[in-house]
Amino acid sequence: GQSLEQPSEVTAVEGAIVQINCTYQTSGFYGLSWYQQHDGGAPTFLSYNGLDGLEETGRFSSFLSRSDSYGYLLLQELQMKDSASYFCAPLNPGGYNKLIFGAGTRLAVHP
Amino acid sequence: DGGITQSPKYLFRKEGQNVTLSCEQNLNHDAMYWYRQDPGQGLRLIYYSQIVNDFQKGDIAEGYSVSREKKESFPLTVTSAQKNPTAFYLCASSVRSVEFGKPSNQPQHFGDGTRLSIL
Numbered sequence: 141g142q143s144l145e146q147p148s149e150v151t152a153v154e155g156a157i158v159q160i161n162c163t164y165q166t167s168g169f170y171g172l173s174w175y176q177q178h179d180g181g182a183p184t185f186l187s188y189n190g191l192d193g194l195e196e197t198g199r200f201s202s203f204l205s206r207s208d209s210y211g212y213l214l215l216q217e218l219q220m221k222d223s224a225s226y227f228c229a230p231l232n233p234g235g236y237n238k239l240i241f242g243a244g245t246r247l248a249v250h251p
Numbered sequence: 252d253g254g255i256t257q258s259p260k261y262l263f264r265k266e267g268q269n270v271t272l273s274c275e276q277n278l279n280h281d282a283m284y285w286y287r288q289d290p291g292q293g294l295r296l297i298y299y300s301q302i303v304n305d306f307q308k309g310d311i312a313e314g315y316s317v318s319r320e321k322k323e324s325f326p327l328t329v330t331s332a333q334k335n336p337t338a339f340y341l342c343a344s345s346v347r348s349v350e351f352g353k354p355s356n357q358p359q360h361f362g363d364g365t366r367l368s369i370l
Contacts, residue, residue: 170356171356173356173358181363181364182341182361182362182363182364183294183341183343183359183361184361185358185359185360188356188358190356227293227294231356237282237299237301237345237346237347237348237355237357237359238296238299238309239296239359241286241293241294241295241296242293243291243292243293244293
């Protein structure tokens with residue numbers, strides 16, 4: 141079967157660093173994407189890890205360990221606008237760019 | 252500006268009625284997708300298409316139908332067979348894989364969604 145585990149909610153203060161963990165179990169695995177979704181809005185792409193290690197994009201970094209079926213999203217210098225839901229989405233290895241979305245992590249940033 | 256346009260933003264369905272949600276993209280993407288999102292939940296894949304005149308069922312295709320007659324358009328019909336259609340529907344597109352059997356790592360671009368409710 142397939143499963144994704146992320147914390148349901150995370151709370152942090154402005155300027156802090158927060159890490160959102162993701163463990164996955166899928167019938168096949170090609171890479172791990174992260175998406176951000178503000179309430180009522182469309183998901184937007186944040187990062188992709190095809191190989192083990194850390195990918196950095198500005199204040200956001202994402203990490204993947206294939207051997208542990210584990211990844212995380214690291215958000216630094218948190219801002220109020222980072223309050224949103226964050227989804228890790230394993231990429232299915234078939235040829236259809238099929239992403240698997242879990243329930244996501246709701247991040248609340250406080251002053 | 253390139254992007255994905257979903258319409259309408261809000262839609263109401265009467266019992267026994269079929270309704271069609273529009274999704275148009277001008278990103279020149281081959282692959283398109285339809286997702287359903289229930290409150291506080293993640294996205295569940297309804298249908299996806301990698302190329303014109305081809306589409307595949309996702310995880311929750313029952314009660315839905317699609318067509319892909321043009322590259323730019325991927326309309327979703329919510330039929331009367333879908334007994335619980337109230338949800339937020341999201342359309343997405345991406346660059347498709349050019350290597351057989353391997354996905355592209357290109358991101359999916361999403362429209363702003365359609366909220367469907369039952370009258």
